[in-house]
Amino acid sequence: MEHRGFVTESAVGRDVVLALNGTWFGEGLPPETQQRLATMGQVRRVPLSTEILREGEIAESLGLLLSGRVALRMLVPERGMVTILTVEPGDVIGWSAIVPPHRATSTVVAIEDAEILELSGERLRAALRADPILAATVYPRVLQAVSRRLSETRLQLLDLFAREAIVGDGLRAW
Amino acid sequence: MTSATQPRADGAARSARPDQPDARFLARADLGALIDALRAEGRRVIGPVRRDGAIVLGEVAAADDLPAGWGAEAAPGRYRLIRRGDERVFEHNAGPTSWKAWTFPASAPLTRVAAAEGETTYEPAGTDIRPLAFLGVRACEVAAILVQDRVLLGGPYVDEDYQARRGSAFIVAVQCTSAASTCFCASMGTGPEVGPGADLVMTELDDGFVVERASAAGRRLLDRLPTRPATEEAIADAMTAVGGARATMAGQPGVQIVGLKDRLLARLDDPRWALVAERCLACANCTSVCPTCFCTSVLQRSELVGTASGSTRTWDSCFNPGFARVAGGNFRSRTRDRYRQWLTHKFATWVDQFGTFGCVGCGRCIAWCPVGIDVREELLAIAPPIAPSVLRPSPAPIAPTPQEFGTARVTATRHETRDVVTLVLGDLEPALLMTKPGQFVMLTLPAFPRLPISVSRTRSDGIELTIRSVGPATDALTRLKPGELVGIRGPLGTGWPIDAAVGRDVVVVTGGIGLAPLRPLVDAVLADRSRFGAFRIYYGARTPGDMLYRDELASWMASADVDLHLSVDRADESWLGPVGVVTHLFDKASWDGSKSSAFVCGPERMMQATATALFDRGFHGDRVYVTLERHMECGIGLCGHCQMGRYFVCKDGPVFTLAQLGDIFGREGI
Numbered sequence: 001m002e003h004r005g006f007v008t009e010s011a012v013g014r015d016v017v018l019a020l021n022g023t024w025f026g027e028g029l030p031p032e033t034q035q036r037l038a039t040m041g042q043v044r045r046v047p048l049s050t051e052i053l054r055e056g057e058i059a060e061s062l063g064l065l066l067s068g069r070v071a072l073r074m075l076v077p078e079r080g081m082v083t084i085l086t087v088e089p090g091d092v093i094g095w096s097a098i099v100p101p102h103r104a105t106s107t108v109v110a111i112e113d114a115e116i117l118e119l120s121g122e123r124l125r126a127a128l129r130a131d132p133i134l135a136a137t138v139y140p141r142v143l144q145a146v147s148r149r150l151s152e153t154r155l156q157l158l159d160l161f162a163r164e165a166i167v168g169d170g171l172r173a174w
Numbered sequence: 175m176t177s178a179t180q181p182r183a184d185g186a187a188r189s190a191r192p193d194q195p196d197a198r199f200l201a202r203a204d205l206g207a208l209i210d211a212l213r214a215e216g217r218r219v220i221g222p223v224r225r226d227g228a229i230v231l232g233e234v235a236a237a238d239d240l241p242a243g244w245g246a247e248a249a250p251g252r253y254r255l256i257r258r259g260d261e262r263v264f265e266h267n268a269g270p271t272s273w274k275a276w277t278f279p280a281s282a283p284l285t286r287v288a289a290a291e292g293e294t295t296y297e298p299a300g301t302d303i304r305p306l307a308f309l310g311v312r313a314c315e316v317a318a319i320l321v322q323d324r325v326l327l328g329g330p331y332v333d334e335d336y337q338a339r340r341g342s343a344f345i346v347a348v349q350c351t352s353a354a355s356t357c358f359c360a361s362m363g364t365g366p367e368v369g370p371g372a373d374l375v376m377t378e379l380d381d382g383f384v385v386e387r388a389s390a391a392g393r394r395l396l397d398r399l400p401t402r403p404a405t406e407e408a409i410a411d412a413m414t415a416v417g418g419a420r421a422t423m424a425g426q427p428g429v430q431i432v433g434l435k436d437r438l439l440a441r442l443d444d445p446r447w448a449l450v451a452e453r454c455l456a457c458a459n460c461t462s463v464c465p466t467c468f469c470t471s472v473l474q475r476s477e478l479v480g481t482a483s484g485s486t487r488t489w490d491s492c493f494n495p496g497f498a499r500v501a502g503g504n505f506r507s508r509t510r511d512r513y514r515q516w517l518t519h520k521f522a523t524w525v526d527q528f529g530t531f532g533c534v535g536c537g538r539c540i541a542w543c544p545v546g547i548d549v550r551e552e553l554l555a556i557a558p559p560i561a562p563s564v565l566r567p568s569p570a571p572i573a574p575t576p577q578e579f580g581t582a583r584v585t586a587t588r589h590e591t592r593d594v595v596t597l598v599l600g601d602l603e604p605a606l607l608m609t610k611p612g613q614f615v616m617l618t619l620p621a622f623p624r625l626p627i628s629v630s631r632t633r634s635d636g637i638e639l640t641i642r643s644v645g646p647a648t649d650a651l652t653r654l655k656p657g658e659l660v661g662i663r664g665p666l667g668t669g670w671p672i673d674a675a676v677g678r679d680v681v682v683v684t685g686g687i688g689l690a691p692l693r694p695l696v697d698a699v700l701a702d703r704s705r706f707g708a709f710r711i712y713y714g715a716r717t718p719g720d721m722l723y724r725d726e727l728a729s730w731m732a733s734a735d736v737d738l739h740l741s742v743d744r745a746d747e748s749w750l751g752p753v754g755v756v757t758h759l760f761d762k763a764s765w766d767g768s769k770s771s772a773f774v775c776g777p778e779r780m781m782q783a784t785a786t787a788l789f790d791r792g793f794h795g796d797r798v799y800v801t802l803e804r805h806m807e808c809g810i811g812l813c814g815h816c817q818m819g820r821y822f823v824c825k826d827g828p829v830f831t832l833a834q835l836g837d838i839f840g841r842e843g844i
Contacts, residue, residue, distance in 0.1 A: 024762045071753065083745045086753045090762050111750040148761075155755040156743050160777040161686035161716040 016041045019117045023064045023090040025141050026117075033137045040123045046070075046114040053094055053108040061118040062142075063093035068114025072106040085149065085156075086111065092145040097121030098128065099142075198401035199408055201382040202261065206237040207399055208346070212307040217344060220276055221309035222269065227255060229269040231276075234309060241266070248354040248537060251546025264310050264378045267354040268536040272465035273308055273315055274322060277340045278333075284472060284485045299484065301335045305342035311372065313365025314357075314536040316347050318465035320371050324528045325468050335487075344391060347372035351415035353422040356537030358550060361428025364534045366419040377412035384412040427550040430559030431531065433673045435522040437557035440677025440707075440769075442514065446556045451510035453545045458491035460539035460547075461516065466532050467491070492516050517552060557677070558705070569608040571664050576808050579618055579661035582606070584654045585636060590722045593643045594687060595652040599660070600636040606665060609637055611672060611694035612801060612829045615664030616809040619654075622647040626806040626824070628691035629665065640690035640722060666809045668829045670695045670799060675771035678797075679707035683784045685714040685756055688775035689722050691801055695773055696730070703735050707769065710737045714756030714780070717742050718749050756780070757787040767791035772798045782840040785832055795833035802828050 016038040020026030026034065043066065046052060053059060055074060067089050073081045084106060087093055096104050098121060128135040200208065212219045213235070221234040224241040234240060240263035245256045248267060258265060283299035311319070323340065326333040350357075350366040359365030368375045373392035376383040384404045387393040404412075461467040471490040476483035490497060493512045498505035506512050524532035533549070540548045572580045585600035599606075606615070609632045617639070618624040625647055631638035643652040654660060672695060680699055684692050699706055711730065715721045721740065730736045739759045741752040752759060756776075772788050774781050781800050788798055804816035804823040811825035819838040821827060832839060 069750075069752065071750075073747070081747050083747070083749065083753045085758075086751070088752065088759070088762075152755045152758050155757075155780070155783055158779060159716070159743065160780050161714070161720060161743065 016043065016117060019043055019066055020064070022066060023117070025064050025090065025092055025145060029137060029141070033134060036127060036131075036134060037119055037124075037138075040127070041117050041119045044116050044118055046110045046116055048110055048113050050110045050114075051107065052110060052116070053104045053106075055104055055107045057104055058102050059094040059096040059104045059121060061094060061121050062097040062124060064117040064119075065089050065091055065093055066115040066117055068110060068112040070114055071109050071111045073109060074106050081107070085153070092142070094121075095142055095146055098125055196386070197404040197409055198385045198396060198399075199382055199404040200376070200385050200399060200401050202380075203382075204400045205240075205263070205383070208395075209234060209237055209309065211395055211398055212309070212344060212346075215305065215307075215344075217305045217307040217342075219307045219309055220273070222264070222266070224255065228253060229255065229266050231269070231271040231273065237263075240264075240310075245352075246354070248356045248541040249546075250356070250540050250548045251543055253541045260380060262378055262380070264348045264376075265352060267350060267352070267357055268312060268314065268465075268538050268541075270463055270538065270542055272463065272536075272538065273311060273319060273343075274465055274468075276306055276308070277319065277343065278322060278326070278336050278468065279339075280489045282335050282487045284335075284487050287483045287485070289481050298334075301338040303339055303342065305344070306339065307344040307346065309346045311345050311347045312350055312359075312536070313347065313368040314359040314362075314534040315465055316345065316368055316371040317359075317362075317364035317534040318536065319345070321466045321528070321530055321532065321534065322468060324530060325466075328528065344395070345372045346374045346376060347388070349375065349377045349412070349416045350419045351378060351412075353419040353426075354537060354541070355426055356540040356548075357419075357423055357535065358426075358428040358537060359535035360420050360423040362431060362531060362533060362535035366416050366423075377416060379408060379411055379415070384408050427548070427554070429521070429533070429535070429550055429553055432559070433676055434553070434557060434559075435525045436674060437559070437677045438518055438522040438553070441556050442518070444556045446552065447510040447514045450513055450547060450552055451508065453547055454493075454509050454513050455544060456493040456495070456509045456512055457544060458493040459542045459544060461491040461493060462489065463538035463542045465536060465538070466520075466534065469497070492519070517549065517556075520549075521553065521557075568610060568613075568669070569605040569665060571666055571810070572603040572605050573663040574810055576810070576812055579616075579663055580606075581659045582636075582662045584656050584658050584660065586656055587654065590640060590724075591720050593652075594640060594722060595643070596630065596638050596640045597651070597654060597660075598633075598636055598638050599662070602636055602662075606637055606662070607632065607634070609665035609694075610669035611698050612669035612691055613665040613667050614691070614809070614828065615639070615662050615666060616806070617651060618661035619647070619650050622650055624661075624807060624809075625651070626666075626803075626809055626828075627651075628801075628828075630690040630693045631697060632694055640687065640693075642687045663809060667824055668827055670773055670801075670829055672698050675699075675773075676702075676705045677707065679765065679770035680709045681760075681767075681770050681772040681788075682709075682711040682713075683756060683760075683772060683774045683776070683788075684712070685776035685780050686716065686720065687722065688777075689713055692773060692775050693723065693726075696736075700735055708737065708765065709735060710739070710760075710765070712739045712741070712756050712759050714741045714743070714776070717744055718751075755783065757783050761787040761790060763791065765791070767793035767797075770797065774798065774800045778802070778840055785839070796831045798832045799829055800832060800835070800839070802830065804828075 017034045020034050020037060052070060065087050070087045070093060071083045072085045073083050076082050093108055096102055128138060209219050219234045220231055222229045222241055223232040223239055224244055225232060229241050229244060229246055242261045242263050243258050245258045246266040247254045247256055286297045286299055288295050326336040347368040349368050373389040374396060375386045375388050385396060385401060387396050469490050469492060470487045473486045473488055474483055492515050506515055520532040580603055582599040583601040584597050586598040588596045590596055609629045614626050614628045616624050617627050627639045627641055629637050630640040641648055641651050643649045682692055699709055721727060730738045741754055741756050741759055742749060745753050767788060772793055774784050785798060802823050804818060806816045806824050807813035809824045811822045816823040
């Protein structure tokens, strides 16, 4: 993952397996899978306002947010940066790292000081290609993360709070 | 024999029995005729007798055996006979024995085992008893007999010995005309008026007894007694006397049974269990004197020659050290665990098992506890009832017809967002000042349709309504100025059942203007904060600028009493809080929904998504409350607009549990 801004490069002395278990993504994965992932990962501290990923650029790592909050933003001409979604601890950042064409679908910015467990996209992709058992274990979690985001986005798309139900002969507050 | 009632969950007063027109009067001098008639049927008559410094239950051969002129005083750890200045025979309350000594004796033979010529046989010991008659069974004790009926006869397997004894018993009940300091039948809903289960019901006066039949057998017996019609005066005296016992109990501690089961089970870790265990001797007196305790053990006795043995059922007690012992350990080795087992069984788990409380309020366990432990006091400390601010009766609405409307005056207005206004209404009928959280009112302005509007706060001097301008009528309402009048009917509908959440974690999930009907619930929980577990609020809005009550949100955010989470559907860079649907905030949370009650309000599609996320968190449908919005013209169940399946949302709701709604919730076109 390419970092901009004030990134602390040094890994925090934390057991990566423990960190994995602190996320719904990694919790409950078989111990051997966690061990494999741990060899590819490190924990990074990301200060507030850091741009972690930019829309359209290559996502170099699959991130699991351990603490803090990051915003997924898209630039809309004449409206500026719009926050599409925020990611809370436990969730995935940069799933594009293992899904072709590996380009980020939004810009990711830390809106609080954050800790991220980063798994190297290159090594993870190679491992998933070479090891069907690992792939069968990890991909469902990735799919779950992506489908969760998809279904929530659909609810957002409904814009439920924008208008009220039309009932009877007029509009009513619910 | 009936097992249909007792103790009543509502604790409601029932009318004193002697209001029946065919009540009879039995002169005191003719009481012996009643005993003779029962004995003539071949029955052993059991009634109160004075023995060993107490009024106990024993065999009665004649009226002279009854404790004429004796009464008893009872208090925690104390029981004393007193000499009265009259000749009354039933003017005392529950003594140390109860009728279970005859229906369910402390010791009863079960099985005979014989071994001969290589064969071992098991034979039921059988029950060979004379029919029984119980004379002077108090209301709480009739209730206790029905409780034991449920336990020993109401399931798929019955206790045959109990069945035989109980089935033979003719019950002459007596309504109490005084109450000891230990009595609390009124709060348990079992007395002092005698409910179903008796054959005859008597109320004692100075010169005799008002007697009523309460069964066909009771009528047949009564017909053979030398009675005359009870005068209106005697009936009135009897009712007044029973009312006096009720009044005495109203002035002394009782048990608040509403919500008790849930409150108690939420307190399994209360430090009070250890405190009461410091006093409790685990002597089992309470279970011995309790008229409903039914636990037994089986004793085996062998003859010395070794060819025959017999087993005997004996009363046991959950306080006895070996009660929960197994090879290798004891599940309840500590007194605190045993006391907790007893109290939570009587007042909570019994309800799940048998549909009633296991306590009838006789007070025996209080009087006969050697150290004076009072269950009423322990329950109050461990599972306190909810404060009146939370639990109060539903007020009757003002203007409860389709034609009528009252008026209210706007005393203040406040802009919440660009299209949402909060109106403060004053000059209200008192009923509106008693609006419960979750209730609504119908509002009307001349020439506009009538609208249901949730009450967003109940104040001492008025109510608040938070209204979003979405059409001509709501637009007119949001433009009202202080001093103007509005037509009003209410309060209407069910409220949030906050009492059912006492002792549990509370989760509020809401979106947009849905926070308005939930704000009174937040007020109520914060006003009684210690009665609830963790309090989590998840509030979603379209944009940060669409959030209601922003000052209050800020204070809740800063408060340690609430765990508030805000989310918006869209935001610019200045918003650093969460963006996304509100369920995004808790669908992967770690807290345990099985210990929580959830209150949800928002667009139905949002509530559906919330329900799914809550079920994933371990919630049960009967612990998730939603409030529904429907077209309403009247608000009182007459116009038919708000029908949803078998409900009218206005009067059966608007608050429902998801379990109530079942699969009609969120279904298209219902």
